[in-house]
Amino acid sequence: MTPSPLEQRNPYKGGPPRGWIRVGLVDPAGVVEGVDLLADTGSPFLVIIGLARLQRFLFTPAPSLATNYGRLRGGRIRVVIPALAFDRIILGHGSDAVITDVRKSHPDFAGLVGLPFLRLMRYGGDADWFWIRPAGAASP
């Protein structure tokens, strides 16, 4: 299947099958690392990654927050999705407990994006694929 222009389309992976997206994390020096993030509309956080990765990509610390996974450390991180021309510094969180659970779905996952992140764009899926498009993109 050929993705539309300005779209990222990924087959589900993991057990149970999970939608996911690939983003670039950019550190303050401009070094980029691509990571796969599980898409979880049940999460009220923009992005959650491991504590070491949060520290590596941190621009500034931000307030932490208590959750059912324990305390999540806050920090502002730069996230890019070149296919969508998406490039923003956003409020991220770090938690190794969350990442341990994320990797039970699939070891490739370096974290998760929650509903607030997905609401910055259009997102959807069908039986085989999960996709994201820019906020202003036309429906399929």
Place this chain on the structure above:
Amino acid sequence: MTDEQRLEANEAAYERLKPMIDQTYPKGWFVAVADDQVVAAAATFEELYAALKAAGRDPREVLTAEAGVECPGHADIIGLSIRSGGEAQA
């Protein structure tokens, strides 16, 4: 002071200063807290970050927050903890 101690001190200062921050700065402005006070503020994070660098501060040694944004005391990550079984499992 270790990084951990600095972070805890800045978080405690932010909690204490939050009512003043919300009253002083327009909603959505970004503020930087360090040394028990607001050390910089700007309309965007990028402007705040540039101001911190221009002032010779290490941005990793301050805490930044948005004015007027309420943070819940506790949040649940629901979807991640759900494991499918039975009919729901493909």
